[in-house]
Amino acid sequence: MKKSTRHRFVKLAAFFLLFCSSSVLAQQTGDSLKILPADSVTAPRPDTTVRPRQVLIDTVRYRFIGDGNFTRGNVNRSLMVLRAELIFSGPLINIASNPRFTYGKQNGVLAERDSYVDVFVDVFKKSRTYAFGLGVLENSNLRRIVLRQMAGAGVGYRLLKTKTNDLSLTNAILYESTNFEEINTVTTIRNSFRVKGKHSLIQDKIRFNHITFIQPALNDISNLRWNTILSVELPLNKWVTLRTSFENSFESVVEATRKRNDSRITFGISVGNK
Secondary structure (H helix, E strand, O other), X not given: OOHXXXXXXXXXXXXXHHHHHHHHHHHHHOOOOOOOOHHHOOOOOHHHXXXXXXXOOOXXXXXXXXXEEEEOOOOOEEEEEEEEEEEEEOOOEEEEEOOEEEEEEEOOEEEEEEXXXXXXXXXXXXXXXXXXXXXXXXXXXXXXXXXXXXXXXXXXXXXXXXXXXXXXXXXXEEEXXXXXXXXXXXXXXXXXXXXXXXXXXXXXXXXXXXXXEEEEEOOOOOOEEEEEEEEEEEEOOOOEEEEEEEEEEEEOOOOOOOOOEEEEEEEEEEEEOO
């Protein structure tokens, strides 16, 4: 083949390739109704398709509560209780915490300066029966407790779940260590039985909440603790609620200068989306 002929052939081939590529591009960008050649459309590979992301937490609910009780006269008494209710929910787990701080004086003398922090981790909480683990840290000037630590696990059963009523029962085995100011540190294994309920009345104009713990020691039948909190709430709107609360607690193992039973009534307000 002559050099000039070969040169023409190369130019012709280059022009043909340019023409083909321009035709394919025009098909892709021009008429959207044309069916493109199969090799011009790249189908997504199975390993590159977008999969729904697994979400651990999808709902956050919270409420902040301030309660108090103040008297003046022959007995000057001031009591303030700050609480929070925090719930982080997901498809499989539910994390809840109910920290509180109590501060009170009587006739100018410090009575309460108590702190309490807990964490509950529930697995399959949306099921009727679920499992959970918990941890608690607590100190109390009222009962002269330097530090109390609790940790354990158990099962829960949702006895009732409707729009207006929520009632659950739980039972757990706990390890507890209590460091008092004077008496020796007490360690024990407890069974912790809890009843917790929330009830809405008169089209949610009144709410009644209650929670009760009964915690006998498994290695010492004389070592018993219980705690009950009852509250009545009057919602003002979606976010703000007026409330009154009654609390009673009992501990059989206390220091010599402390009584075993304590009760108090407080009035306050709560703010949150819970």
